[in-house]
Amino acid sequence: MKRYAILYLHFLRLSFTRALQFRLDFSFRIVMDFIFYAVNIIFFKIIYLHTPLLAGMTEDQMMIFVASYLFLDSLVMTFLANNIWMLPVYINKGDLDYYLVRPVSSLFFLSLRDIAANSIINMIGAFSILVWSFKNYNESFTLFHMVIYVLFILNGLGLYYLVRMMFVIPVFWTHSSRGFDELFYGVSQFMERPIDLFRGQFKRFLTTIVPFGLIVSFPVKMLFSINIYEAKYLMIHMILVTIVFTVIFRWCWNLGLKNYSSASS
């Protein structure tokens, strides 16, 4: 464990050194992410010009949902996005060999090696939006709700990683340049909308088979849940889905590695 912590500190140092080499890109990325935040907020502001409630949420509640999504996205962009983006390239070019022979977990190395140091400023920006949305909400939350919300957001980050990787792993078989990335970006929009917007089997599908409905919606639902039974149900559901997805992901990853034919596969 200590060895991995030291290794991660090395990743951090190297990532910062690399980010400072591309100083102009540093500022471009900050502007890009802030425009992304603005676009998402404007989207819901316009929707609320035409309706007082959306999925049972008022505008202030929705802003907490949007801010939660933006904060989670900033965590993804900072710690995971670059690494997952490069994975299909490594698989197709055979560069995965270099990671498989190292004396550390290949998944740890491949998933966390590159930290987008310039996105850390965006993370601060997204966190500020989150604080702003909480301040605008005219009711207060208990400490229990806040702690569970933070834990659920972190669990959501882990779940996002698992789902995202499940869309990349098919590259081992298809050898296409980006796996099912396009499909992922198409369907991941469900994560950007509150789960109560959907109904029936479709809602069940989004909370079990492709659990985009859990990643941001469940932490926010947890925040607004007054009923202890509902809170318990949300917790058990989220933990169960995360465990099942972890097992499936590990199995698919090992299967993919068996199919990996090394250089220029």
Add this chain to the structure above:
Amino acid sequence: MKLFKAVFQMEMRNILAYRFSFWVNFFGTTFGQLGLSYFLWSSIFGGNKNAIIGGMSFQMMILYSFLAPMTLKTIQGLQLLNINQDIFDGGLNKYIIYPLSYFQFKWIQQITHTLSHLFQLFSGLAFFAIFIGMPTEYKFHSLNIFCFVINLVIASTLFFAMEAIMEMTAFWADNVWSLSVLLRFIIMLLSGAWLSLSLFPEWSQGLFYYLPFKGMVYSPVKILMGNMDYGEWAQSQIMMLVWLCLISLVTRKVWLAGNLRYTGVGI
């Protein structure tokens, strides 16, 4: 024309090389888009499905929300032109011996991708018509389809010019992909790909008239739906052409200035 055909065929072969991914991505995003727009607008319209929001009924809004993202994808064509990569690794050199200019080559690639996405868009529209049914207000007219296709070619070329400027920044900076993403976010919001422009506040409507984005998604989708008069559509096309001329001039200036800095060595 012969060269156009050769590049077109080569690019089509590249697109169809990964047929499985091509269709899985298409069906996944199409169904996803349909589900998303249905539930979002069901919630907004509530129990009153006969209401009119932003000048559209519930059925028309679903059709618009289904077509708009696909139209955006169509006009974005190639999405990334990889000009920055060619600058970065010295790849521009090889185009010296090509029988057509660098921008002609890239433009043909762009249009080929636009046409392949257009095929997907019409497949999606056919699916919508067969399994969901067209809204009663939908007016089919062959002239509208012709206008739609013309509109997409102009919009795709305009996107190509805008994207080229973003990527040519690589003559001065090393890593510029974030500028392309930035452009995409702006287009997504201001072209009506996420939300119909008629839903935006009244004060912003005048602004859309002068911006190049309205003609990229809002106008083609509305003309395809038979929900826009030809005068308004023509105005948006003229505005796009004016912007295309201006942006092409900037593209040329940036290209010439950038060429003076290009070493061709690669990093």
